Amino acid sequence: xxxxRPRIYTAVVFLQVSFQAIKHSMAxxxxxxxxxxLDGRMLRMLCRDLKACRDQAAAHDEAHRGLAAxxxxxxxxxxxxxxxxxxxxxxRHLDAILxxxxxxxxxxxxPPAAAPSGLWHSATxxxxxxxxxxx
Numbered sequence: 001x002x003x004x005r006p007r008i009y010t011a012v013v014f015l016q017v018s019f020q021a022i023k024h025s026m027a028x029x030x031x032x033x034x035x036x037x038l039d040g041r042m043l044r045m046l047c048r049d050l051k052a053c054r055d056q057a058a059a060h061d062e063a064h065r066g067l068a069a070x071x072x073x074x075x076x077x078x079x080x081x082x083x084x085x086x087x088x089x090x091x092r093h094l095d096a097i098l099x100x101x102x103x104x105x106x107x108x109x110x111p112p113a114a115a116p117s118g119l120w121h122s123a124t125x126x127x128x129x130x131x132x133x134x135x
Contacts, residue, residue, distance in 0.1 A: 008060075009108045011053050012067070016101040018046055023094040026087065036090035040081045047074045057104070066104030073097045 022043075026036060054067035077085070077093040085093075 008053060008056050008063070009105070011049065011056075012063075012101060012104050012108060015046060015050055015053065015070075016098065016105065019094055019097050019101065023091065023098070026090065026094075031088065033086045033088060035083050036081075036085045036087045037083055038077075038081045038090065040078070043074070043078055043081055047071070047078055050074055053104075057108070060107060062107030063104045066100045066102075066107060070097045070100035070104065073100065 022038065026038065050067065050071050054064060054071050057063040057067055073093050073096040077090065077097070080089075
C-alpha cells in the first residue's frame with residue numbers, strides 16, 4: 001500500500017461510520033412519513049470531507065467513482081436539509097451514500113497491481129525496447 005492510500009482508506013471508513021451513525025440516530029424510521037430533521041452543519045462538514053476524499057482518490061478510478069456518487073447523493077440530501085424531506089427519502093439518500101462508500105472502500109482495499117521491480121525486470125525491459133528499435 002502506498003502511504004497515501006491508508007490515509008484515504010481511513011478517511012472513507014470514518015465517513016462510512018459517520019453516515020451510518022446519522023442513519024441509525026435519526027428520528028423516525030425508513031417506513032414512516034415524518035419529517036427528517038438532520039443537522040445541516042454536520043452534514044455540510046461530512047460533505048466537505050467526502051469531496052476532499054473524492055479529490056484525493058483521483059488516481060484510484062473505482063474508488064473515485066464511488067466517492068463521486070456519494071458526493072452527489074450527499075449534495076442532494078443537503079439541498080433539502082433540514083426538514084425538507086420525509087424519513088423515507090432521507091433514508092434512501094443515506095442508503096445510497098453508504099452503498100457508494102462501500103464500493104469506494106472495496107476498491108481501496110483491493111491490492112494494487114504489482115509493478116515488476118528489481119534489476120532483472122529492468123534489464124529485461126531495456127532489452128525488449130532495444131529489440132523493438134532494431135526490428
